[in-house]
Amino acid sequence: MRRIYRETAYDLKEPGVHIWIIPLTALAFIVLTYFLQKNMNIDVLTLSLLEVLIPSLGGYGTIMLMQGLLDTEGGELGFAYPRSYLYWGLIRQFRFFILHSILTAAVCEALALILHVDFLSLFYLTVIQSFAVMAVSFLGVIAGKKVSIGLIVLIAFIGIQLTLGREYNIFNRIYIINGAIPSHEQLNSVLYNSLFIGVFGWGIGQVWLRP
Numbered sequence: 001m002r003r004i005y006r007e008t009a010y011d012l013k014e015p016g017v018h019i020w021i022i023p024l025t026a027l028a029f030i031v032l033t034y035f036l037q038k039n040m041n042i043d044v045l046t047l048s049l050l051e052v053l054i055p056s057l058g059g060y061g062t063i064m065l066m067q068g069l070l071d072t073e074g075g076e077l078g079f080a081y082p083r084s085y086l087y088w089g090l091i092r093q094f095r096f097f098i099l100h101s102i103l104t105a106a107v108c109e110a111l112a113l114i115l116h117v118d119f120l121s122l123f124y125l126t127v128i129q130s131f132a133v134m135a136v137s138f139l140g141v142i143a144g145k146k147v148s149i150g151l152i153v154l155i156a157f158i159g160i161q162l163t164l165g166r167e168y169n170i171f172n173r174i175y176i177i178n179g180a181i182p183s184h185e186q187l188n189s190v191l192y193n194s195l196f197i198g199v200f201g202w203g204i205g206q207v208w209l210r211p
Contacts, residue, residue, distance in 0.1 A: 008095050011065060018064040022057045026103055029053055030110045037114050044179025046115065050122065051129060051175055054107060056158060058100045058130040059137035063150035065096055066138070069211070071147045076211035089209045090202060093138055100134070101127050121181050125190060129174050132194035133157065135201025142205040173197065 012019050033046050069075045069088060079088065104126050112119035133154070140153025165172025173193040176182050182190070 004095075007092075008099075011092055011096065012099075014068045015061075015064040018067070019061060022061050022100075023103060025057060026054070026107050030107060030114075033111060034114050043115055043117075046111065046179075047117075047122075047181070048177045048179050050107070050111060050126060051177055052158065052162065054104050054126045055129040055133035055174075056154070058097070058104075059133040059154045059158075060151075061096060061100060062093060062134040062137040063141045063147055063154065065092060066141045066150070067147050070141060070145045079211040085209050086206070089138075089142075089206045093134070093202070097131070097134060100130060104130060117181055121187065124187060125176070125182050128187075128191050128194040132174050132197040132201070135198040135205070137201075139201040139205040139208075142208045 029049070037043075037046070067075075069078050079085075105123055108122040108126060109119055111117070112122060136157045137150055137154045140157075141147060141150030144150060144153070161172045161175050162177065165175065174190050174197065176186055176190065
């Protein structure tokens with residue numbers, strides 16, 4: 001257990017300020033929501049932004065977690081340590097996913113209290129969306145071996161769904177963006193799509209993981 005804690009602490013420390021951007025942005029979102037909700041009723045905007053922001057932060061963290069190995073001079077030496085490729089890939093990533101889920105729970109609980117909406121629906125939706133977005137981000141940075149490529153893939157994945165997906169449903173697989181609490185049917189649809197995208201992204205990314 002101590003080893004897991006040390007390894008996780010190192011993983012979070014190694015990307016530096018990039019990791020701190022995630023909780024600070026989430027906190028700023030909560031504070032902004034509180035003050036805006038106090039003066040204006042903007043549930044529609046807040047709930048829509050939640051769907052985009054939280055999974056995007058997860059994808060960003062996923063990419064930065066690989067920066068030291070794939071996009072830093074000498075980073076390939078990490079693969080020389082007595083650790084499996086599974087450790088450098090999925091094990092580290094799923095530890096981060098758990099931490100991101102805890103942050104997601106905190107954000108969703110805060111919004112549930114501010115907006116007086118159901119916590120479980122918000123949390124369930126954003127966690128499964130994060131699973132898909134983080135998997136695609138992982139695949140992007142692994143395939144490109146550069147943070148910049150991973151970020152382009154992340155932005156493209158989200159951007160296509162939010163733009164073309166508004167006109168053509170086939171392009172939008174994981175977002176609802178209607179400013180309302182998702183129905184049971186909507187959650188199931190997002191779940192199935194996110195699981196498919198996630199398993200594909202994490203799986204292919206792990207296979208391609210090489211120095």
